[in-house]
Amino acid sequence: MKNHRKRPLSTALRFLTGSLSNSGSATSRSRFGRVLAFSCLPGLLVLSLAACGTADPVSISSPVASGVQINTGPEQNRIRSQQDSEAAKLLPAAIKQRGTLVVATTAGTPPLSFHASDDRTVIGSEIDLAQLVADKLGLKLELQVTSWESWPLKTQSGDYDAVFSNVGINSERKKLFDFAPYRAAYMGFLATDGSALKISSAEDISGLKIAVGAGTNQEKILLAWNAQLEKESKKPAELVNFGTASDTLLSLQAGRLDVSLQPYPSAVYQQNTSPGLKIVGQINAGWPNETLVAATTAKNNGLVGALSAAINSSIDDGSYHQVLARWGLSNEAIPSSIAVR
Numbered sequence: 001m002k003n004h005r006k007r008p009l010s011t012a013l014r015f016l017t018g019s020l021s022n023s024g025s026a027t028s029r030s031r032f033g034r035v036l037a038f039s040c041l042p043g044l045l046v047l048s049l050a051a052c053g054t055a056d057p058v059s060i061s062s063p064v065a066s067g068v069q070i071n072t073g074p075e076q077n078r079i080r081s082q083q084d085s086e087a088a089k090l091l092p093a094a095i096k097q098r099g100t101l102v103v104a105t106t107a108g109t110p111p112l113s114f115h116a117s118d119d120r121t122v123i124g125s126e127i128d129l130a131q132l133v134a135d136k137l138g139l140k141l142e143l144q145v146t147s148w149e150s151w152p153l154k155t156q157s158g159d160y161d162a163v164f165s166n167v168g169i170n171s172e173r174k175k176l177f178d179f180a181p182y183r184a185a186y187m188g189f190l191a192t193d194g195s196a197l198k199i200s201s202a203e204d205i206s207g208l209k210i211a212v213g214a215g216t217n218q219e220k221i222l223l224a225w226n227a228q229l230e231k232e233s234k235k236p237a238e239l240v241n242f243g244t245a246s247d248t249l250l251s252l253q254a255g256r257l258d259v260s261l262q263p264y265p266s267a268v269y270q271q272n273t274s275p276g277l278k279i280v281g282q283i284n285a286g287w288p289n290e291t292l293v294a295a296t297t298a299k300n301n302g303l304v305g306a307l308s309a310a311i312n313s314s315i316d317d318g319s320y321h322q323v324l325a326r327w328g329l330s331n332e333a334i335p336s337s338i339a340v341r
Contacts, residue, residue, distance in 0.1 A: 068272045068328035070111060074121035078131050079326065081319040083138040087309035091137055092302040095161060101139040103130045104146045104160040111269040111327045112166050125265070125327040129182055129311075130164040132319050133295065136310035152176070156298050162307060163296040166263065168285060169340055179294035179340040180307035183324075183332040185285035187218050188267030190260045192252065192276055197259060199281030202228045205237040211248045211260040214241040218261045221287050249274055268328045282331075293332075294340065304339045311337035 088096070095101065105113040105126055113124040122145060134141035144160060151163050156176065169179050189199045199205060202225035212219045219239065226236035240257065242248040245266075251257045253276060260267075264282055271277050284290050295311070297303045314320035315336060324330045 068268075068325075070269065070272055070327070072110075072117050072123070074116040074118040074123070076116075076121075076123050076128075078128050079319050079322050081132050081135040081314055081317060084136045084310065084313040085138075087136050087306055087313050088138045090306035090309055091139075092306075095139070095303065099140060100142045101130075101134045101137060102142045102144060102159070102161045103134075104144045104151050104155065104163045104165065105130070106148050106151070106165045107145045108148075109166065109263070109266060111329070112265050113164070125323060125329055126164040126166065128323040128326070129314075129320070130162075130295075132314045132323060133307060133310040136313045137306055151296075155296065158298065158301075161297065161303060166265070166293055167296045168291045169294050170286070170291065173296070174340065176299055177296045178299055178301070178304035179292075179296055180304050180311055181292040181294040181334060181337050181340065182311050182320075183293040183329070184334055185291045185293045186264035186282045186332060187221065187261055187285050187287075188264040188279045189281040190252065190262065190267045190270060190277055191258065191280045192255070193278050195259070195278070195280055197280045199259065200283065201225075203234070204281065205229075205259075207235040207237065208258040209238045209240060209256075211240050211242055211251065211257050213262070217285060218263075221283065222261060245270075249277075252277070264332065265327070265329055268331075272328050292334065300341075304341060308337040308339040 105122065105124075107113050107115055107122045107124075109124075111124050113122060113126040115121065116123045122143060127143065130143070131141050146154060146160075148165070151160065151165065151167075154160055155163055162180075167173070167179075168185050169181070173179075189197070191197050197204070197208075205222070205225055206229050210222060212222055219241075222237060222239055226239070229236045240251075242251065248257075248260050249270065252260055253274075259280065262270075263285070264279075267279050271279055295304075295307045297307065311320065314323075315334075321330065321333060324333050
C-alpha cells in the first residue's frame with residue numbers, strides 16, 4: 001500500500017475539476033446503458049423507511065410525499081450484512097491481515113456523507129454502503145474524514161484503502177485510480193410543489209431562472225444548454241449563483257427562482273426534509289455521456305476486485321437496496337458492480 005508514488009497537486013486538481021464523463025469502450029457504454037435502464041424504473045423513489053426493515057430512528061425529519069423519513073441522529077442502527085467468503089478471498093494479503101478497511105469520506109453533503117445531529121458522528125448513504133462492503137469482506141470499517149482536495153493524494157499514498165464520497169468515474173481519474181461502481185450518477189432539478197415544470201433537455205429551461213453552484217459540473221451542463229438555446233435563437237436560462245445551500249432554498253421557496261440544479265441525492269434530501277419542494281427532472285451527471293459513482297482505490301493496488309465482489313454480494317442479498325431506499329436513493333441503484341481498472 002505504501003509503495004504508491006505521490007503525485008503533484010496539479011495532477012490531482014485536473015481530475016478533481018474534470019467533467020464527470022465516461023470515455024470507456026463500447027462494452028462499458030453498453031453496460032452503463034443497462035445500469036441506467038434499471039435505475040430509472042418508476043416508483044422506486046417512493047419506498048418508505050418502514051419497508052427497509054431498519055429500526056428505531058432517533059432523529060427524524062417530517063414525512064413528505066415520497067414517504068421517506070431521514071434519520072439524522074447519531075444512532076443509525078445501520079443495515080448490516082454477513083461475510084461473503086468468496087469476496088473476502090479477493091482481498092490483498094496486507095489488508096486481510098490488518099483486519100480493517102480504511103475508508104475516506106468528505107462528510108459535507110447530506111444524505112451522502114454528513115455529520116449527524118450531534119455534530120460529531122458521520123452518517124449517510126456512503127457510510128452505510130461502506131459498512132456493507134466491510135461486512136462482506138469480513139473487515140472492521142475504519143472511517144476517516146478528509147477534504148475533497150485531499151483524498152486523491154492520500155489514497156495514492158496508501159493512507160486510505162478506498163474512498164466512498166460520491167466520486168464519479170471519468171477519463172482523467174481512470175489514469176490514477178481503480179473503481180468499483182455502486183450508484184448511478186444524476187443531477188436533479190428542484191422546484192416548489194406548485195411548479196408545473198418537467199425538465200429533461202435544453203428546451204425545457206428556456207427563459208427560466210436557475211440556481212446552480214459556480215464552477216460545478218451542473219453549471220457546465222447548463223452553460224452548454226444555454227449555448228444550444230442561443231444557437232436556436234431561443235431565450236437562454238438565467239443562471240444564479242448563491243453562496244450557501246440555505247440561501248438557494250430560501251430564494252426557491254420565496255418564488256425568486258424557478259428551479260435549482262444540484263446532485264440528485266442532495267435534491268432528494270431537500271425534497272424529503274424541506275417543505276413544499278419537489279424534483280421536476282433529472283439528467284445524468286456525465287451529460288452528454290453517462291457516468292457512475294464508485295468506490296475509488298489507488299491504481300493497481302489489488303483491492304478493486306474485492307470491493308466489486310462485496311457490492312455485488314450486497315446487491316444479491318438485498319442489503320444494498322435497503323440502504324439506498326433508506327436514504328431515498330433507490331432511483332440510483334445499479335444491477336451489478338463491474339470493476340473499472
